[in-house]
Amino acid sequence: MSDHHHKETFVTKYVFSQDHKMISKQYLVTGIFMGIIGVFMSMLFRLQIAWPDHSFSIIEAFLGRHQDGGVMSPDIYLALVTIHGTIMVFFVLTAGLSGTFSNLLIPLQIGARDMASGFLNMVSYWLFFLSSVIMVISLFVEAGPASAGWTIYPPLSALPQAIPGSGMGMTLWLVSMAIFIASSLLGALNYIVTVLNLRTVGMKMTRLPLTIWAFFVTAIIGVVSFPVLLSAALLLIFDRSFGTSFYLSDIFIQGEVLHYQGGSPVLFEHLFWFLGHPEVYIVLLPALGITSEIISTNSRKPIFGYRAMIGSIIAIAFLSTIVWGHHMFVSGMNPFLGSVFTFTTLLIAIPSAVKAFNYITTLWKGNLQMNPAMLFSIGLVSTFISGGLTGLVLGDSALDINVHDTYFVVAHFHLVMGVSAIYGMFAGVYHWFPKMYGKMMNKTLGYWHFWLTAVAAYGVFFPMHFIGLAGLPRRYYANTAFPLFDDVADVNIVITLFAILGGAAQIIFLANFFISIYKGKKATQNPWKSNTLEWTTPVEHIHGNWPGEIPAVHRWAYDYSKPGHEEDFVCQTTPLKEGEEES
């Protein structure tokens, strides 16, 4: 806190910092680094899918003993898709997105000097860092990294005899994820406590920006569901190392019967998806929160239906914890349970539809300022709709039967949570970069980045629905074993070409990001003419955020273009004029 001044050393300022703004940057840079690995892996396996027998020197260069003459082995292919999924879902879109923006914005937008516990916040980041390091180390073990899919269903993930990646690679995966979960829980508890207790004078819950609502509810889902994944992982560790049979039963492999008896892999699926499905919203809600803020600011209009937006965030969060079974319609689960999960799953479409319509109405009769952050936010609404709608097919137990685990699913979830969430993350970076680094990012590069990414994302995932509908299973190393699928080969080439375009477009972002940190134009205090509190702090970071008193709040965050005000924005700290009604 600002009153007890202590001298900062390099280590306390940049390494073991307890300042939420620094921790936020640490999360972002670590997330970007992991993202580079995750995206690069997808480039490698897309090469394999498109040209299965072709030799690539890039594969030869990076995959070492896991390739033969530039053609990757089936095991490393499975490892690449596994680690790609793990890294993107957890390390980039959970820690990289939520960790970055919850940390940056919660204290700044609610008017607090820092997180409730700066120390726990620091521990949370360093646990995340440690888990990232372990995950990266796991890429280099002798038999290759974990390769049972990011969902690590046993028995495949439990038995090294079944796939080489289930040896040391899987052990490291589990250790890394256990540490990751601890990190995530510490972070989430901190966010919840901070939002509940440290709001400034006048910052009622109903005046909070939607970003904060999204981060707050996300943290609650995390606290509810991540411990279940931890227990699932612990039981799996027991089965793997101590001979228990939680998930395993009646197994005959490589000529011998194993001792396991009485367990069930379906139990693991339940436990996994009890986190796994809320995880989709842990990834998506922060992105939606960020987008709400950015669309409103750049439309110069209040977000349409503020209370309905809060209501739908809460409804989505609640429903997200009772729909996990829709990943298991054909798992052998009782069909009646399938009916229940179909019902709860399709209910989610209602709050989602409300959100989509509210975004579109916010744009209506706005005065849209096309900053790169705004482009990505509009892009998010588009992919959220495109990806969300196919959820009506997959969430319907009957229709799921024939598309389950095909590329249709891959296309669906990449659009609705992958691309949407990453758009939200990019939008957040472009929008709050001035707050993080005191510099501005270049807009021209931002435009190029967006348009190339947008064309590539649809170019990849739109045709992908069709190969799924053609019956092509996901996680096939090659489609050459089936003449039936010879006619999807061309589509796969198109997809890979768009994927390479999309991957290359990210280089533009990286260049813009890192060079702007050093050479970007200096930021002004409130570059986007925004209402929220973070723009009342000085550009130069100070510990405690505001030099003097924390400002009091007199209105909600969305008084844009309010009649009776000269400017088209009214900061939350501006008192109501005489006779002015609060919106």
Place this chain on the structure above:
Amino acid sequence: MTAILYILLAIVIAVAIWQVASIFNLKGVIATEKDNNTQGILFALFGIFFYGLMIFSFWKYSVILLPDSASIEGESYDTLYMVTMLLILIVQAITQFLLFYFSFKYRGIKGRKALFYADSHKLEMIWTIVPAIVLSGIVLYGLSVWNDIMDPSDAENPLIVEVYAKQFQWEARYAGEDNELGLANVRNIKGINTMGVDMTDKNALDDVPVRELHLPKGRKVIFKFRSQDVLHSAYMPHFRAQMNCVPGMVTQFAFTPSMTTEEMRLNDKTIAKVDGINKIRAEKGEDPYIFDYLLLCNKICGSSHYNMQMKIIVEEEAQFNAWLKDQKTMAQVVVQ
């Protein structure tokens, strides 16, 4: 070493992008009116690209989709699918249009003030209640199809078949004359008894183990799935059928084949698809492909997951019965 070169190359490209951009770049950081105009128009163009891509994909890729359903249950699946897809496409077309159109139409102009429009109870009720009603319809319709597919208890004289999965091949076992499968457990696996059938169970003796699945047209088939090692998923896309095979438990799925292999080969959509495939194969100098039904693995199960398949042959019931009679029973196989 080469890896480092690739990384260096990426960094060089990044720096090059920055340098090239900075030639044109006037240190622009905040959208101007000109940017709003250009980007708004780009959104309109992107909308055209978006619809173009959709139409192109439907036109170009329809031929690669699965042909008509080969099972009676699959026909109601297909109808449900068409209804849902139609709904999705309508909503998609309208909402995306509004999104791109508004992005274009309301691109920022200096001096214009946006409309202060924060709430409309009426509008929000509309887009809560309308989706709720439509979804209720979809849910009820979907669940009735689901229940029909998943509950085979009213089938008369169904054929019982066990499908058995292991890394990386399929086996199957018919229930034989008593139409009851003998007990089985992996602990009984020995030599030629690869499915671990319990030979002390008298129901087991007339069971018929096979490596190629034959099914009779018009008779309900109840599949019992087992796995001996890891999770597999028995996926029979032409019949709109799929169920996981789980070690330690028996799972079930049922359908009634409605088209023999021969009939399916003469189906218009199959012919179009096979023609497309054979054109590609001819270019690569490969033998022409003849259509067959397939059972494939659709749950990641290890290195050769991508090549775990079994042929399915659907034939008239008389033909099927004759074929089954020719196969050896468990008693005959194991005694040998």
